[in-house]
Each structure stands twice: as structure tokens, then as C-alpha cells.
Amino acid sequence: MKTRARRLLPTLGLVPFLGYLTVFLFIPTIIIVVGAFTDHGRASLTNIQGLANPTVWQALKQSLILSASTAAIGAVFGSLLAYALVSGNPSGLARRAATSVCGVLAQFGGVMLAFAFIATLSYSGSLTDLLRDHAGIDIFGSGWLFALPGLILVYSYFQIPLMVIVFLPALDGIRVQWREAAENLGATTWQFWRHVGGPLLFPAFLGSALLLFANAFASYATAAALVSQGNPITPLYIRAALTSEIILGRQNLAYALALEMIVVVAIVMAAYALLVRRTSKWLS
Amino acid sequence: MSRTPRQQRARRLRTFRITVFVALGLFFLVPLISMAEYSTRVNGGGRSGAAWAALVTDPDLRSGILTSLELAVLTVVGMIVLLVPTMVWVRLRVPKAARTIEFLCLLPLTIPALVIVVGIAPVYAWVTYFLGNSALTLTFAYVVLVLPYSFRALDAGLSGIDVQTLSDAARSLGAGWFTVIARVIVPNIASALLSAAFISVALVLGEYTFASLLDFQNMQVVIDYLGKSNSQASVAASLAALIFGFLLLLLLTLVGRRRRGEPAVLAPTPQPGQEG
Amino acid sequence: MATAVTERTGLEVRLEGLSRHFGDVRALDNLDLTLHPGELVALLGPSGCGKTTALRLVAGLDEPDAGRILVGDRDVTHMPANKRDMGMVFQSYSLFPHLTTQENVAFGLKLRGTDRGAREKRAKEMLELVGLGHQANRYANQLSGGQQQRVALARALAIEPSVLLLDEPLSALDAKVRAQLRDEIRRVQLEVGTTALFVTHDQEEALAVADRVGVMNKGKIEQLAEPETLYNQPASHFVAEFVGLMNRVPCHVADGRVEVLGATLGAREGSLPSGPGDALVRPEQLEVAAAEGGSGRVITVSFLGSITRVRVRMPNGSELLAQASGAEAARLAADQVVTVSITAADVLVAPAD
Numbered sequence: 001m002k003t004r005a006r007r008l009l010p011t012l013g014l015v016p017f018l019g020y021l022t023v024f025l026f027i028p029t030i031i032i033v034v035g036a037f038t039d040h041g042r043a044s045l046t047n048i049q050g051l052a053n054p055t056v057w058q059a060l061k062q063s064l065i066l067s068a069s070t071a072a073i074g075a076v077f078g079s080l081l082a083y084a085l086v087s088g089n090p091s092g093l094a095r096r097a098a099t100s101v102c103g104v105l106a107q108f109g110g111v112m113l114a115f116a117f118i119a120t121l122s123y124s125g126s127l128t129d130l131l132r133d134h135a136g137i138d139i140f141g142s143g144w145l146f147a148l149p150g151l152i153l154v155y156s157y158f159q160i161p162l163m164v165i166v167f168l169p170a171l172d173g174i175r176v177q178w179r180e181a182a183e184n185l186g187a188t189t190w191q192f193w194r195h196v197g198g199p200l201l202f203p204a205f206l207g208s209a210l211l212l213f214a215n216a217f218a219s220y221a222t223a224a225a226l227v228s229q230g231n232p233i234t235p236l237y238i239r240a241a242l243t244s245e246i247i248l249g250r251q252n253l254a255y256a257l258a259l260e261m262i263v264v265v266a267i268v269m270a271a272y273a274l275l276v277r278r279t280s281k282w283l284s
Numbered sequence: 285m286s287r288t289p290r291q292q293r294a295r296r297l298r299t300f301r302i303t304v305f306v307a308l309g310l311f312f313l314v315p316l317i318s319m320a321e322y323s324t325r326v327n328g329g330g331r332s333g334a335a336w337a338a339l340v341t342d343p344d345l346r347s348g349i350l351t352s353l354e355l356a357v358l359t360v361v362g363m364i365v366l367l368v369p370t371m372v373w374v375r376l377r378v379p380k381a382a383r384t385i386e387f388l389c390l391l392p393l394t395i396p397a398l399v400i401v402v403g404i405a406p407v408y409a410w411v412t413y414f415l416g417n418s419a420l421t422l423t424f425a426y427v428v429l430v431l432p433y434s435f436r437a438l439d440a441g442l443s444g445i446d447v448q449t450l451s452d453a454a455r456s457l458g459a460g461w462f463t464v465i466a467r468v469i470v471p472n473i474a475s476a477l478l479s480a481a482f483i484s485v486a487l488v489l490g491e492y493t494f495a496s497l498l499d500f501q502n503m504q505v506v507i508d509y510l511g512k513s514n515s516q517a518s519v520a521a522s523l524a525a526l527i528f529g530f531l532l533l534l535l536l537t538l539v540g541r542r543r544r545g546e547p548a549v550l551a552p553t554p555q556p557g558q559e560g
Numbered sequence: 561m562a563t564a565v566t567e568r569t570g571l572e573v574r575l576e577g578l579s580r581h582f583g584d585v586r587a588l589d590n591l592d593l594t595l596h597p598g599e600l601v602a603l604l605g606p607s608g609c610g611k612t613t614a615l616r617l618v619a620g621l622d623e624p625d626a627g628r629i630l631v632g633d634r635d636v637t638h639m640p641a642n643k644r645d646m647g648m649v650f651q652s653y654s655l656f657p658h659l660t661t662q663e664n665v666a667f668g669l670k671l672r673g674t675d676r677g678a679r680e681k682r683a684k685e686m687l688e689l690v691g692l693g694h695q696a697n698r699y700a701n702q703l704s705g706g707q708q709q710r711v712a713l714a715r716a717l718a719i720e721p722s723v724l725l726l727d728e729p730l731s732a733l734d735a736k737v738r739a740q741l742r743d744e745i746r747r748v749q750l751e752v753g754t755t756a757l758f759v760t761h762d763q764e765e766a767l768a769v770a771d772r773v774g775v776m777n778k779g780k781i782e783q784l785a786e787p788e789t790l791y792n793q794p795a796s797h798f799v800a801e802f803v804g805l806m807n808r809v810p811c812h813v814a815d816g817r818v819e820v821l822g823a824t825l826g827a828r829e830g831s832l833p834s835g836p837g838d839a840l841v842r843p844e845q846l847e848v849a850a851a852e853g854g855s856g857r858v859i860t861v862s863f864l865g866s867i868t869r870v871r872v873r874m875p876n877g878s879e880l881l882a883q884a885s886g887a888e889a890a891r892l893a894a895d896q897v898v899t900v901s902i903t904a905a906d907v908l909v910a911p912a913d
Contacts, residue, residue, distance in 0.1 A: 010377035014385070017370040021388055024428045028403025029395070035403075077308060084304040087297055104533045105312065110492045111504045112522040112529075115511065116315040119322035119519045126318035157315070160308065177654040180621050181712075183641040184648045185668035185719060189293075195667070199658050218396030221492040225508050235398050242402065242497055258402040262395065269394050289640045290623045 032262070035255030047256035056237060056253075060260065062148055063217060063233040070155040071212040077156075078163020078212075079171075079205060085164070086171045099168065102161035109158050110221030117154050117226070121145045146227055154222055159212050166211055170204030207275040214268045218261065234261060316523070323520035335516035339524060342517065348506030351419045355502060356488040359426040360481045363434050366427060368477075371438055372469050375447045389435035392428055397493045400428065408498055419500035426494070430487050434480040441476020445469075482536040486529050570598035570755030571632040571722050573618070578627035579779075580613050587613040588624070589779035595723075600749050600756040601784075602766035605776035606802070611759045612727060614776075618757060619725050620644045631722050647716030647754075648725040652732035654712055655700035661687065661711050662696040668719035686714035689748060706737040713745060717752055724749060724756040730765060742769050763803045767791065775799045795830055797910030800840045807846065807880050808838040809902075813909050826906030837909040845904040846882035848872060850891050854899035856880070861892050868892075872900055 039046045050056065081102075085095050120127045123140050131137040144150055174197060182192045220235040231237040234257060241254035326332045339345060367389075374385050392400070404425060411421050447469060454468045470477065492504035503525065511518035573595040580588040588610045595601045603611040616622040618629055620641030628637045636644055647668075655664050662683045669679035687693050690710040700708055709729050716724060729745065730738045746769045749756050760766050766773045767787040774784040775798070783795040794800035811820035813834050818825045820839045831837075848856070848870050856872040859879065868889035870882045880900060884892065892898070 010373070011381070013373040013377060014370060014381060017366060017385070018388075020366055021428070023407065024404065024424055025392065025395075025400070027407060028400055030403075031406055032399065032403040080304050081308050084301040087301060100534055104530050107486065107490070107533065108526060108529070110490055111508045112490065112526050115507070115515075115519045115522040116319050116526075118511070118515065120315045120318035126321040127314060157312070160311075175653055177650045177652075178656055180619075180641075181648065181650060181654040181656075181715075182667075183621070184619060184644075184646060184725075185715070186642045186645070186671045188642055191671055195670070196656050196658075200656075214394075218398065220396070220398040221496075221504070224496065225492070225511075235396075238398060238402060239497065242405070254402050258399045261399050265394060265396060288623050288638045 029262075032255045032258045035252045036259040039252060047252045048259075050253045051256055051260055055231070056234075056257070059231055059234045059237040063235070064264075066148060066151050066155065066233055067213045067216040069152050070159045070216045071209045073152070073156045074159025074163045074212045075167075075205060075209040078160045078208075079167050081160065082164045082167045082171050086168065099165070102164040105161035106158055106165055109219065111225040113154060113157060113222050114225035117145060117150070117157075121150075121153075146229075148232055150226065151223055151233070154226060155216050155219065158222075159216060162215060163208055163212060166208045167204060170201055170208075174200060203275050203278050207272050210268050210272045210275070214265050214272075217264060217268070316526075319519050319523040319526075323516050323523060325516075335514070335520040336524075338514065338517040339521055342510070344501070344506050345503075345510060345517070345521060348501055348503040351501060352489050352491075352503035354420060355422055355426060355491075356485040358420060358423040359430060359488050360484050362423055362427040363430055363480065363484055364477065367431070367434055367438060367480075368470065369465055371435075371442060372447060372451075372465055375442060376451055386435070386439070390432045393432045397429060398497075400425070401494055401497045404494075405498065419495070419502060422491075422494055422498070422500055422502065425498075426484075426488050426491065429491065429494070430480075430484040433483045433487065437476050437480035437483065438473065441473035441479075442469075444476075445472045479536055482532055486532045486536075489525060489532075490529060570753050572597050572630075573723055573755055573757070574630040575614065575618070576628050576630070578614065578617060578624045578629070580610075580617065580622065580624050586779045588617070591627070591779065591781060593774060593781060593784065595755050595757060596771075598753045598755055599771045600746070600758060600769065602758040602760060602770035602773045603776055603781075604760055604763055604766040604773050604802070607761060609776040610779040611761075611776050613779075615725055615727055615757055615759045618723065619646055619648050645719065645722045646725055647719060647721030647723070648727065649709065649712045649716050649729040651728045652705065652708070655703075655708055655715075657700050660697050660699060661692065661703070664700070664711055665715045665718050667715065672719070682718055683714075686718045687711070689717070689751070690714045690744070704737075705733050706741055709733065709741060710744070713748065717748070717754070721754060724754045726756065726758040728760055729758075731760070731762070738765070745769065767803070773803075775802055777802075793828070794840075794908060797830075797838075797840055797908060800908055800910070805843050805881060807841045807843065808878075808910070808913065809841050809880065810836065810876065810878070810912065811839040811907075811909060812836050818907055818909055820907065821900060821902055823902055825902065825904065828906050828908040831907075831909035832911055836912055838912050839902075839907040839909050841902055841904065841907060843869065843881045843883040845902055845907075846880060847901050847903050848882045848884055848892065848898050849888065849901075850896055851899040852897065854897045856898045856900045858892055858894055858896045858898055860894060861889065863889070872898060874900070 036047050038044055051060075081098075085098055088095055117125075119125055121139065122128065122145060123143075125140075128140045131139050145153075178196055178200075179192060182196050187195065218235075220239075223233060223236055224239060227236060231240050238254055238257045238261075241257060323335045324331045324333065339349075370385065374382050408421070408425075411424060415421050450468050450472065451464045454464045459468065489503065491502065492508065494500075495502040495505045496508065503521075507518050507521045507525070510521070575591055575593040578588050578591040579586070591610070591614060593601070593614070603614060605611050613622065617624050620636070620639060620643075624637065628635055630636070631644075655661075656667065659667065662680065665683040665686050666679040669682060674682070684693065684696065687696055690713055692707060692710050692714070695703065695707065695711075700711075703711065712729070726745065730741055733741065742765055745758075758766070758769060767790070770787065772784055772786055773790050774781045775790065776782065777798050783790060783799045785793075785795075790799065790803055794803065800806050809820055811818050813819075813827055813832055813836075815834075816827050818827045818831070818839055820841075825839075848858075855875050859871040859873050862869045862871075866885075868884045870884050870889070870892055872880045872882060874880060882900060
């Protein structure tokens, strides 16, 4: 008994940490899961059924479109930018600076980013004014900036730099020798990318795109600051559910919506983990 | 003289690089330039710094900035108090738990911040019951928010030193556990602590989700609210906050670079919980 | 014919007046070199001497500022690398990590549109040739460094290259594997008969593997000769000192005669014409004998199996390395007073350091 107690003693040192996480991370998660399946204190599927409501469904669909399109845009342009950086001098100042800036921009979101685009493209935004006064172009249109197209543009602003950061290590892993060996064996540039570069980078590319997808799907602040009316995407629907006591006649809809988000993100992250495992087989 | 294939290829590559840099450079620069232009314009022509002056004169904005700064300090303190002893303890006495602790610390990356807010609201009913309805109670949530990033920074720092040997040496000289951590370990991971603190400050200053949905007035909430009446001031505040965050994070990459072998803390793996 | 290797004779390769500058650095300075058909020539030199640049120019991975490269009667100077049909073995890590050993070897054939059956057969044959027939389905990260280089060799040879290029293929391996693989490369090259250019900074490797060795210095070939000639009759003091162990013994030259260690010897071609200089003498050309009143004093005696190395301090403070064998070596010990004499008939004299 005594030795056993002594062996358990060190574990006690972890109690404060675990206790803290329990209160501020685990309990909230449990509250969501439990809340999603209760109504007025009793077990119920009412809230889950609420997810089938056309407006909720529409919001999820738009959220998925937003996440997928900005993940695609971010992945394509981000990898092009990453390649442009890698193909230069690897220890050069330009590359170091660009990587640092991308690190900052990938974190740059929320209210500040929303106002950056409001200053640029809103009705009296700088670019809108410039194009209207000097080229006679009405870029503002019917206010697309504050709807899904606007969100796609604005999200790209942090998705592209995020792609650069997560994809750069994979590009760095492509050795010059592989390129030269392929060339030597008779490969054209296209054949190199088709048979060597492409297959080697594809898992990392796809994995990065999945991260971008999850990142966009989970984002809230930018959309909240940009879109003050309507609930075009799931996170904004959650805002509506939280701020008005009862929505769609359901008290706990917010929990069901949150659970929906958890499930989507979990699926994406699981796919990501699978891909990472596959790449690590070669690049170890 | 005709160009050789190799020169042609180098030329094509250069054209490609310049195109990419110019096009994406414009995409990233235009909104920033617009912010500067928008926040200083005067209707009917001319320039004015009035919107920028509001940063210090507007009482709401001032108190929001102050709140956010206080929150940043409290979060850093809370993060250090919670994380450093735990991480050192794991390395010294319960190495078996290392993987679990790492998993738990990185968990907030995969749970969107918005989701945590939904679940944490009832918990905050209790927090306000015990501690009063102060914006500073956001610290509790923010410590969770910065956990993954701080963990990475600190983990890199601790991996760079031999915690076991250092603590054995200190204890053989008569030091207690508190002394070991405060006087021996901490000074040796100073730069990692600094990185963890920087990234925490940057995250807290940009935080909007928790504050707005739990109904507290931090800087971002005030900026957002102000946008409805004085969008120029909001744009000025956004640009100022952005520049400040820029400097902070650039400083962070410099600190990170000083120590060899430390991975950049900024290189994020999944960050769905992040503002964005 | 069902032999593993297609019988063929190699092509002649000529490098004519090749120059390459990188900024102010002259990596190659008007280099001429001819490889006879089926010959293996090693380019040997310190890092930065231009040997790798020469190889990359032949491969087409870089282009010369001046000069031409001819393979057989084809001018390939400005031909893209992927059209040159040259097999190259890189220093390390050149295998494609997502392909198996066999797929790596078959890669070049796949690009040439060879059908699946034929290229798999060929890949297997090549793997057999390098002794890795049983490892066909492994990935590069499951192979040792030596095995990876064998696969790289098989891959380079699978396309029946006009020339085989080897860029320090052994430098990333440990000593024992290096010696083994070195002999293996030579065996395979002789078997397929491809003309080969082998770049290395390791003189032992170059001497062991090559038909002829070109010693390079500052972008030029100082001497191109068979290994024996290079060792016994170095054309310059750079070659003499880069290849094998060499003593510098102070001497005086006049009228083609060298006065050194109390003897008068002939001056080899390329020597300093007159005045004080350093005679370059190999350890095995120095004889050490115990003698009262000798001018040298033994510092150490190291027994190395078949031979014994003796380090002697001379009156002027310099040290000489001599080689002794059997009986005489047994009589020597540290601190002993000895005489040192030269057994060679003529020596090469370099300007004094």
C-alpha cells in the first residue's frame, strides 16, 4: 500500500492542470454534447432535429462552400507563393522576411481584417472610390462584400499565408538531387512534376488544404464583424442562437449547432491525421 | 545570340516569381494602404488625424484598450503559473504522462473557439457569481485559448535543456522544488518563456469571439461597436492594433531565431480555434 | 542474348577548352580532357578545384561559358540534360522516396516509353548486377547508405547511358562500405563497358578505381596519368603532395643536380631550376639506420603491420616520415640517433615553403 501510494504521489502534481482543463475545456464540451440532446431538462432529439431546418441547413451548406473555396484558393495561391519563395535563395533575406510576414498574416483575422476590407471595398472604400472616380467601374455592386463572395475574398487574406507556412516545409523536403536525377534520366520539367514532384507533394498539399478547410470552417470573428445582418454561415447562426434567447422555438439549438461544428472539424482533422501518417512513410 | 535551354528556364522561373510576388503582394498590400487612406480622409478633400486622435481621446476605446492590455498581462501570468510547473513536473516525475499532456494542450487547436464559447457560457455564470462581472474574468478562457501556442514554445525551450540533471544538481545542493523551478529551470528557458508570452499577448489583443459572445468590452469588441458610428476611428484602431501585433510577432520570430534548433512557434498546425 | 548486361563499347568523350565562372571565381579554366571509349577517368582534387563543375557540365546540369563537350561525334554542349542519355550517381539521397527500389531503377525506362514487362525485367537484371535482387520492393528509407548508392548505380545504368557520371558517390558512406562499394563500382563499370567519369576528393579512391586520374587544382588539370605514374612521377609539387604521403626535405639545386641529405641526385622534370628548395621525397624513399653520430633523432616508431613508420626529427627542427620494414625497424626506438638517406635516383624539387 505504502509503495503504491508513493508511486501515485507524483501524479498528484498534475491535479491543478487537469482540474483547470476540466472546468474550462472538458465541462464546456460535455455541456454542449449533453445540451444538444436535452430539451427543458429532459432527453430529447428536438435540437438535433432542428439542424434539419432549411435555414440551418442552408447556413451549413454556405459554411462548407466558404471553407472549401477558400481552402482551394488558399492552397493554390499559397503553394505558388511558397514555390516562388523556395525557388529563390533559401537563406536570402527576401525569403526570411516573407515567411515572417506570412506567419503574422496567417494570424491576422477578426475585426481588424474585416475593417481592412471595409476600408478597401465598402461603398466608400478607398479602392471603390478610386475605381469609381477614375475608371467608372462600380466594384461595390449590390454589397457582395457583406455576403458569401465577400467572405471568400476576406478569408483568402489569411488562408493564403497559412498555406505558405504549412506547405513550405514539404517543399523544402524536395531535394535538388531528385530534380537533377530525374532530369538526368530523361525527364522533362512536366514529367518531373508528374512522376516525382507531384506524387511527393500531393499528400502534403491535400493535408494543408484540409487544415485550411478546418481553419475557415471554425472562423468566427471576421465574419461576425463583417456581416451584421442575416446568418449566412453556421458560426453566425450560432451567434443568433446565443444572443436571442429562443430561436426556431428551440432553447438549446446553439448546442446542437456547436456539436455540428465539432463533428465537421473532427472529420476533417481525422482525414488530416491519416494523410500525415502516409507522408511520414517516405519523408522520414 | 540565342539563349540556351538552361538560361531560358532560369528566365521563365524569374518571370514566374516576379508575377507571383507582384500579384499577391498587391492583394496583401492594397487593404493595408486603404486602411491608412480611409482613416485619414476628410469629406470634401484633405487629410486629418482626427480618427487617430480618437484612439486616445475616445473613452470607450481607451478603456477597451486598457482592458485588453490587462487581460494580456493576466493571461501571460496565468499561462506561466499553470503550464511551467506542470511541464517541468511531467519531465521530472511523470514522463509517462508526457504524451497525454501534449495532447491535452494541443486540443484547443481542434475545438473551434466559438464552440468553446457556447459550452463555457454556463461555466461563466458561476465565474461571475464568485468573482463578479468583470471583463478580467476572461483570463480563464484566454489561458485555454493560448495553451497550444504557449505549450509549443515552452516545450521547445525545455527540450533544449537537461531538466533532470539541472534539478538533480540543484536538489543535491539543497534546493527545494520551488527553488528548482523558479531559480534554476525558468532562467534557462527565458527565451522560450518570452516567445510564449509574446504569442499569448498577440492572441489576447486580437481576441473577439469570447469577449463579444460573453458580453465583455475588450478592445476588439469596442472597435467593432465603434464601427457603427465612426468607421474611420475603427479603421484607425484596427490598423494600429495590426501594426502593434505585427511588431510583436516579428519580435517573436527574432527571439525564436536566436536559439538554434527551436522550431518557429508561429508555424501553426491546425488552428481552427483561432480568430479569423 | 540473355546476358544481364547489354554488350557494348563505350563512346569517346571530349571536353575542349571548357570554362565556367561563378562571379569572380573561375571554377573551370580552359579545361581539356579526353576519355577513351570504355575508360574510367577519375577527377581528383580538393574541394573547390572545379571537378564537380566539370562533371555537372558534362551532365548538362550546368552550362559552360566557353568550350565544347563531345560524346562520340555528337556535340552536346548546349543539349538539355534530359536529352543527353547520361547516367549519374549523386553523392547521396538521390533515390525517389515514394518509389520502390525496382521502380526507381525502372524510372528512366518508363520515361522512354519502354513497356512494363521489359522495364521490370531490365530493372531486376540491374538490381541483380549490383547485388540487390532481393530488395526490389524496398523504399529508400529502408535501405542502408551503401545499398542506396547501389540502387542509384543500377538506376543510372538501366537506361544504357552513353556516359556514366559519378559525383563523389562514396563520400557519405563509412570507410568499410566505401572500400567495398568502390570495387563494386569498378567491377560493374568494366562489365558494362560504359565510359565513366568519377569525381572524388579521396586520392586512395581515385587511385584504386580509375584507369587514369586527373588531378585538378584551381580549375585546371595539373596532371592526367595512370595511377602508378601519378604516384611515382608526379608532374608538379601540387600533385606530388596531394597524392600519397610526401616529405619536404630542404635541398639545393644547380645545373640539374640536387644536393639533399648529403647526396647528389638528379632533378626531375618540373623541378625548380636552381637555388634552395624543398625536395619532395616519399616515406618509402627514405632509409633510416641506427648510427652513432647520425644527424636525426627518432621521435616515434609506429608498427602498421606489413610496414613500420618512423618519424625522425632533423637538426633544422623539421620532421621526416620514413618507412622501414622488418629487421631494421626492430632495431629502432624513440630517442635513438639515426642517419637518414634517400634511396631514389632523382627527385622533384619544389620552391621552399
